[in-house]
Amino acid sequence: MDFGGCEYPVPCGKDKYISKNELLLHLKTYNIYYEGQNLQLRHREEEGELIVEGLLNISWGLRRPIRLQMQDDNQRIRPPPSSSSWHSGCNLGAHGSVLKPSTLPDIQVTEAEATPNAETPGNGAAAKSQPEETPQLMRTRSDVGVRRRGSARTPSEQRRIRRHRFSINGHFYNHKTSVFTPAYGSVTNVRINSTMTTPQVLKLLLNKFKIENSAEEFALYIVHTSGEKQKLRASDYPLIARILQGPCEQVSKVFLMEKDQVEEVTYDVAQYIKFEMPVLRSFIQKLEEEEDREVKKLMRKYSILRLMIEQRLEEISEGPTAM
16 A cells, blocks of 8 residues: 655544644554454545545443344334234225225245344354244344245345344344343444544444434443543544554453443543552552642741741831831
8 A cells, every 4th residue: 555645634533633644654553453354444535635444343331221223224024914804814994994805915924044144243253043932023124024935035035134134242133132231342343434423433333233222322432451431522533543542452442332321531540540459548648748748848938938028018117217
């Protein structure tokens, strides 16, 4: 890849910029680290703007359950009529009137086949759907297929159904697993580019796994092994933030967390988090001693100044009066 070109600033957040050449140097290091893997990033220029694109790993750090959507791509399978009308061979009109019987297709609801290539946030490996009881809810193409008895799906139909499936840690939508909490620290990835802001990435991730919760409930954080937590602002660009943090996820990771459950931890605070309580108490004791010394020093200083001012006022008051 050619990392040359003219120098110009690249935005990485509100009122924050990095030079193009510096960003490309970070990108080169990033791609060397992931050489031979699908996490390598590509870049191009469009109308004088540098655009980086590729996969971003995001770890799940949720404490509360999420809900999967019941519907895929606005496509819903219509439930069969009530048992009375179905088995009697009659159709009911809009006002309950009996219409002329018509030939009904021989339809059955079947369980979805296992999806060998379904994505999971843990490692993107295969996730197999488990046998379920007969569903009592309106289902989606993620879980069931409707077909005439005895007819086999064509390869194109099977591919289309697989495209409509979604899974988080093996959880397909059904009446049992539609609400759950993803395993803490499990990883998924989304394909994004460097022009996408934090809210856009959040919406893309939630849409990818058909999550019903609003994107407003969540935030992205850069979490360091030291304990430092840095929240990505709405104006930040997560892919650029990842590049600037470096590629090694043993140092820092991008986490999806609840916005109201996590507080930011600065570097100054994070460096003390892993110390034992006796060590922290000794730090506090030393800080208190230093504080006492500084207070006494200031008190002596201002006591001397006050004394000097009082002496000067006395000299002025005892001086010769004006003639």
